Amino acid sequence: MNTEEVYLEQLNDSQREAVMYCDGPALVVAGAGSGKTRVLTCKIAYLLRQGYSPYGILALTFTNKAAREMKSRIAALTDESMAQRLWMGTFHSIFYRILRFEAEQIGFPPDFTIYDSADSKSLIRIILKEMQLDEKVYRPALIQSRLSNAKNALITSRSYEQNREMVEHDMRAQIPLFREIYKRYQARCFQAGAMDFDELLLQTNILLRDHPETLLKYQEMFRYVLVDEYQDTNFAQHLIVTRLCERHHRICVVGDDAQSIYSFRGANIDNMLRFKDHYPDFRIFKLERNYRSTQNIVNAANSLIGKNREQIPKTVYSENEPGSKIRILASYSDYEEGYLVASQIAELRMREHARYADFAILYRTNAQSRVMEEALRKRNIAYRVYGSQSFYQRKEIRDIIAYFRVTVNPHDGEALRRIINFPARGIGETTVNKLLAAAAAHQVSLWTVLSAPAEYAVALSEGTIRRLRSFHAMMEELMKENRQLSADEIAELLVKRSGMAAAFFQDRTVENISRQENLQELLNAIAEFCATRREETGEETSLTDFLMEVSLITDQDTGREDREADQVTLMTVHAAKGLEFDNVFVTGMEENLFPSAMAKDSPHAVEEERRLFYVAITRARKHCTVSYARNRFRNGENTACRPSHFLNDMDPRYVDRQEEQPNRQAGAAQPGRTFASSPVSSFTRDVRPAPSLTKLEVSRPEAGEQGGIPGGFQVGDIVRHERFGRGRILSLEGGGSNARASISFEHSGTKSLLLKYAKVTILKE
DNA sequence: TAACACTTGTTTTTT
DNA sequence: ACAAGTGTTA
Numbered sequence: 118m119n120t121e122e123v124y125l126e127q128l129n130d131s132q133r134e135a136v137m138y139c140d141g142p143a144l145v146v147a148g149a150g151s152g153k154t155r156v157l158t159c160k161i162a163y164l165l166r167q168g169y170s171p172y173g174i175l176a177l178t179f180t181n182k183a184a185r186e187m188k189s190r191i192a193a194l195t196d197e198s199m200a201q202r203l204w205m206g207t208f209h210s211i212f213y214r215i216l217r218f219e220a221e222q223i224g225f226p227p228d229f230t231i232y233d234s235a236d237s238k239s240l241i242r243i244i245l246k247e248m249q250l251d252e253k254v255y256r257p258a259l260i261q262s263r264l265s266n267a268k269n270a271l272i273t274s275r276s277y278e279q280n281r282e283m284v285e286h287d288m289r290a291q292i293p294l295f296r297e298i299y300k301r302y303q304a305r306c307f308q309a310g311a312m313d314f315d316e317l318l319l320q321t322n323i324l325l326r327d328h329p330e331t332l333l334k335y336q337e338m339f340r341y342v343l344v345d346e347y348q349d350t351n352f353a354q355h356l357i358v359t360r361l362c363e364r365h366h367r368i369c370v371v372g373d374d375a376q377s378i379y380s381f382r383g384a385n386i387d388n389m390l391r392f393k394d395h396y397p398d399f400r401i402f403k404l405e406r407n408y409r410s411t412q413n414i415v416n417a418a419n420s421l422i423g424k425n426r427e428q429i430p431k432t433v434y435s436e437n438e439p440g441s442k443i444r445i446l447a448s449y450s451d452y453e454e455g456y457l458v459a460s461q462i463a464e465l466r467m468r469e470h471a472r473y474a475d476f477a478i479l480y481r482t483n484a485q486s487r488v489m490e491e492a493l494r495k496r497n498i499a500y501r502v503y504g505s506q507s508f509y510q511r512k513e514i515r516d517i518i519a520y521f522r523v524t525v526n527p528h529d530g531e532a533l534r535r536i537i538n539f540p541a542r543g544i545g546e547t548t549v550n551k552l553l554a555a556a557a558a559h560q561v562s563l564w565t566v567l568s569a570p571a572e573y574a575v576a577l578s579e580g581t582i583r584r585l586r587s588f589h590a591m592m593e594e595l596m597k598e599n600r601q602l603s604a605d606e607i608a609e610l611l612v613k614r615s616g617m618a619a620a621f622f623q624d625r626t627v628e629n630i631s632r633q634e635n636l637q638e639l640l641n642a643i644a645e646f647c648a649t650r651r652e653e654t655g656e657e658t659s660l661t662d663f664l665m666e667v668s669l670i671t672d673q674d675t676g677r678e679d680r681e682a683d684q685v686t687l688m689t690v691h692a693a694k695g696l697e698f699d700n701v702f703v704t705g706m707e708e709n710l711f712p713s714a715m716a717k718d719s720p721h722a723v724e725e726e727r728r729l730f731y732v733a734i735t736r737a738r739k740h741c742t743v744s745y746a747r748n749r750f751r752n753g754e755n756t757a758c759r760p761s762h763f764l765n766d767m768d769p770r771y772v773d774r775q776e777e778q779p780n781r782q783a784g785a786a787q788p789g790r791t792f793a794s795s796p797v798s799s800f801t802r803d804v805r806p807a808p809s810l811t812k813l814e815v816s817r818p819e820a821g822e823q824g825g826i827p828g829g830f831q832v833g834d835i836v837r838h839e840r841f842g843r844g845r846i847l848s849l850e851g852g853g854s855n856a857r858a859s860i861s862f863e864h865s866g867t868k869s870l871l872l873k874y875a876k877v878t879i880l881k882e
Numbered sequence: 883t884a885a886c887a888c889t890t891g892t893t894t895t896t897t
Numbered sequence: 898a899c900a901a902g903t904g905t906t907a
Contacts, residue, residue, distance in 0.1 A: 180897075209897055234896080258892095314897055349897095382896060482894055484898090504896090538883095545883045669897075691895045713894055729895080752893070753898050 122166065124159055124194055128152075135369075135402035136160045139167065139341070142362075142396035143369040144389070148433035149418065149735035150409025150697065153371055157345060158187050160369065161203065162194035164341055171202035173340035175361070179349055181207055181670060183695060187345075201653065204339065208354050209314060210669045212321040215335070216312075217665070222328050223320050225310060228661055230522045231668035232306065232313040235515075236531035237261060244301045247557060248294065255292055263295060264302065268315035269351045269383035271322055274303040308562050309530040318353035325360045336364045347372035347392075351383035359395060366396060374429045375422050378691060378729045380721075390429065407433050407735075409697050411440025413771045414741050418734045420768035425724045442773035443734065445764060446744035451485075451705070454746040455492030458702050461742060462685060463496055465700055469739075473499050475699035477686040479733050481711040485704065486687050488750075493685060503688035509670055513617070513632040514639055518667060520611050524595050525661050528562040537567075540620035543584045551575050591615075604663040605647040608640055690733045701737035703730070706745040707758035730763050830858055835880045843880070 125133055132152055135145045136159045147153035157176070164174055178184040184206045192200035204211060213231070220227040232240065241257045241264075267277055277283055278296050287295045306312060312320060325332045342362050344350065347370035350358070362368040370392065377386045393399055407415045415435040422428070446461070448454040462476050478489050478500075486502050493500045508514060516539055522532035538544040555573040556566045566573045567589055570582060577585070591614060599607045612618045621633045646666065647658040686698065705711055711730065716722035734741055745760045764772075830836070834846045844860040 207897065317897095379896075381894075484893060487898090541884080543883070547883085689895065710894095715894065725895095750898085 122163070124162065128155070128159060129406060131402055131404055131406075132156050132159075135404070136163050138400055138402070139164065139367070139369075142366050142392070142399040143402060144347075144392045144399055145369065145371040145402045145404065146429055146431055147371055147373050147404040148407055148431060149373065149376065149732070150407040150415075151404035151433065152408055153345075153373070153404065154183075154187065154190070154695075156404065157343060157371055158190040158194065161187075161191050161343065165191075165195050165199055169341055171199050172204070173338065174203050174205075174343070175211070175339040175341070176203060176205040176343040177208050177211060177345065177354075177358070178205065179207065179346040179695075181210065183345060184210075207669065208350075208357070209317050210665075212317055212357070213665060213669065216317065216320055216324065219324055219328075219331060222331060223324050225307075225312070225320070226526065226528075228526045229310045229312060230526045230529045230532065230664065231317070232309075232311045232531055233668070234261065234314070236311075237264075237302075237313045239534075240302060240305055240531055241298070243553065244298055244305070247301075248297065250294065250298075255294070255298070259292075260295065260298060263292075264299060264313075265315050266383060267299065268313075268319045269353050271319060271353055271356065273319070273323075274299040304560070305530065308528065308560070310526050310528045311531070315353070318351075318357065321357050322353055322360075325357065332360060336361055340365065341367045341369075343368070344370045345372075348374050348377035348386050348389050349379045349382075349384040350388050351385055352388070353383075355385070355388040366398070368396070374427075375425075375431075375728055376694065376732050378694065378725060378732060380725055386427070403431050405431055405433050407435045408437070409738055410435055410735060410741075411437050411739060413440045413442050414734060414737050417443045417741075417767045417771035418731050420771065421727065421734065421763065421766045422731045424766045425727055427724065441740060442771050443767065444740070444742045444773045446742055447760070448744065448746045449748060451488045451746045451749040452492075454704060454744050455488040456495075458489065458704060458742075458744060459492040459496045459498060461702070462493075462498060462700075465740065469699075471699060473683045473685045476702070477688070477693065477696070477698040477700070477736065478702045478704060479688060479690050479693050479736065480704050481690060481713060481729075482705075483689055489687055489704065498685055499683060500685040500687055501682070503686065504692050508635070508638070509667070511632075511635055513621070513635055517608075517612065517615075517617060517636060517639060518664070520595075520615055520617075521608070521660055521664050521667075523564075523592060524599050524607065524611065525664055527564040527592065527596065530556075530563045533563050533567075536615070537588065540616040542588060542616070544581070544588065548577065548581050548585070551577065599660055603647055603657040604660045605640070605644040605658075607660050608643045608663075612636060612640065690729050693736050694732050697736055697738055699738045700740045701733070701742070703733040703741070703743045704745075705749070706730075706743050706761040706764060707749065708761055710749070710751075710758070711761055712763065727763060727766065730761075830879065836860060837880050 125136065128136060129152075132155065135143065135156050139160075145153070145156060147156065161174060161176060165171060176184075176187070178187065188200045188203065188205055191203070206214075216223065216225070217227050217229065220229060238257050238261055241260050242252070245252055245255055245257065245260075267283070272280055272283065274296070277299055284293075284296060287293055306316065325335070339361055342358060344358055349372070358368065358370075370389070372389050374386050374389055377384060377389075380386075393401075410418075412435045415433055419433060446454070446457055448457050458478060462473075465471060466473065466476070480486065480489070483504055490500065490502065509518075516535060519532035519535040522529045523536060527533065534549065537549060552563055552566045552570070552575060555570075555575045556563050559566070559573055561573075566575065567585060570577055570585060595607070595611060595614060598610065602610070617636065618633075621629045621636065643663055646663055650656060650658045650662075686696075690703070709717070712723055712726035716726045734743075743764065745758065745764070747758055748755055749758050750756075830846060830849060832846050832849055835843065836846060837843055846858050847861050849858050
């Protein structure tokens with residue numbers, strides 16, 4: 118190992134093996150906090166050192182943010198230009214790029230734009246209206262998810278009609294016309310030169326399936342393929358990867374089945390579980406040592422996930438300090454929960470000299486952030502809420518981006534509809550409806566009708582025609598100028614010409630000022646983007662290029678991390694995946710909230726919720742607190758809640774339930790009250806002693822099994838246990854991870870403890 | 883056509 | 898509680 122490969126020394130054995138095995142398909146099962154990203158980045162650096170060209174490496178990540186982070190870590194290991202040249206990004210962004218390049222082959226214009234889910238929903242509603250279907254029966258959200266499922270399964274609108282299973286399902290679900298909706302939806306998207314997220318993956322598959330020479334080109338181009346978060350890939354993504362690697366088999370996928378939490382988006386753990394079927398010559402690497410969390414946190418999380426049936430056997434362990442147990446915080450109401458969490462944060466911060474930035478409050482649904490925010494504000498605790506309404510979801514930003522889209526691709530119907538009368542220019546609903554009807558009747562785009570209303574027999578008043586013409590002329594002019602200008606220049610022009618700038622200047626209300634600021638922020642972002650590209654590549658950035666970046670940006674990526682800002686982080690558990698914090702509060706642990714009520718009747722879904730809870734707990738490095746409320750304000754009314762049964766899924770040995778308060782109802786706390794009558798006790802009663810103890814032990818790591826007693830314990834040692842106090846070791850039995858000690862405690866009697874878990878320290882030998 | 887009040891549904895997570 | 902969609906009025 119030469120000095121250049123010094124980074125390999127920082128890896129543990131299994132990490133290093135995973136990094137250095139490059140001769141065939143590799144499946145890396147990476148437990149939470151096991152250094153997965155490190156393995157991926159080191160592996161890419163290693164490949165580069167082995168002589169792979171950066172252009173020959175395709176690395177697919179789950180979020181843009183993850184890609185950015187990995188890039189910068191690779192840049193640190195190798196150099197900036199290497200990292201820059203890698204094909205690294207999300208499935209969607211990489212294949213958007215490729216599809217634009219190959220657009221001709223799939224019959225799309227190279228400047229095709231992206232419909233985000235709001236666009237796609239609004240298109241669905243237009244189609245429903247057109248077909249005169251009742252939105253209560255054909256619920257747009259349902260249609261949308263069904264569309265997505267079909268596309269993820271690679272069922273095109275044409276094959277859908279021939280798919281008996283699908284069609285019969287729709288009959289039963291009382292939506293027999295779904296296939297017609299699908300057909301029209303596809304036709305409209307095609308006409309608009311637009312693809313939704315799922316279509317990107319579907320079309321990529323079609324491209325690779327129907328054009329063998331193109332497939333071959335990319336197979337040879339991507340000499341090595343890596344996929345992060347493989348457990349979250351759906352069938353369409355899985356198939357793309359399979360196709361790209363089917364010749365050379367140089368593939369490495371990394372994932373953790375225990376953290377698969379996106380099945381609602383079509384993610385399928387089977388992709389990971391069946392990796393061996395696709396690549397019989399594969400090797401599996403398990404990263405089982407958790408470097409992130411204390412033993413208590415890891416053990417509690419293990420005991421929880423042990424309740425799931427479907428999983429790859431693995432044994433995550435920690436050799437960090439035992440740490441404190443998972444604390445459970447019970448409160449009377451969501452309001453009180455907020456108060457308690459805020460107090461705990463303040464207290465812990467003082468005690469541990471922590472920063473606010475070391476804290477995270479996690480919840481199942483975005484709606485829960487409100488109460489927390491309120492509580493934090495009251496205590497003057499700085500915080501930052503992630504998700505909810507991201508920058509790119511704001512109306513003014515969406516509007517200006519719609520202008521960009523139309524400039525690049527005027528047939529983009531959803532974008533055009535957004536801006537046709539914004540800012541108001543006298544083209545009202547009636548007019549738009551007439552244009553839309555004509556477009557549908559003649560099977561052309563809205564823009565085409567707008568360009569020549571008379572040709573499509575649209576009856577309009579003289580004034581309306583004039584206004585349409587003026588709008589049309591303005592857009593044409595912008596499109597023309599766009600050919601000469603770079604993205605930042607045209608953007609600025611657009612803001613002025615469209616009248617948006619003026620509209621926000623009209624009256625200086627608070628909202629308008631904020632809108633203006635947002636607009637300015639976007640312009641700054643574009644300018645920065647262009648400047649960076651100019652520096653890096655020496656080339657000008659077109660509006661199309663910028664749009665490509667921006668269309669696939671999501672909340673997850675907007676995390677413009679002010680690492681400096683000392684703020685508590687508030688986010689959903691989903692959003693927290695991949696992150697870590699010293700102190701984590703998992704809130705709202707109640708039945709029908711976490712696990713979600715939606716999961717109730719599907720064991721599958723409950724397991725996914727449990728994995729979600731697992732993800733939540735394993736974000737914590739030092740302290741993890743789990744809280745629930747007995748009453749919660751939901752959907753405009755107060756609802757009584759029961760604690761989540763997931764709380765009982767954690768082995769009580771790693772959980773501290775002493776905060777358990779007798780609940781305060783009228784009649785108040787009676788310490789001696791019979792268990793059966795109290796709601797609290799029904800909870801307490803469920804705390805079975807070490808329910809899965811034996812199972813857990815059996816599945817513990819065999820690492821060091823051959824060794825003797827870990828920790829150097831000997832019979833006769835005086836030890837201290839966090840809970841039981843001082844004691845003396847009477848005898849030792851077993852070895853390695855199964856080593857047990859029988860300890861006689863001064864105050865708590867004699868107990869037999871599994872040394873792996875027990876928080877025992879030697880006082881005197 | 884636009885502004886306003888009213889009604890309605892809706893909350894699970896998101897590339 | 899809230900947002901989005903609908904209907905009513907000027």
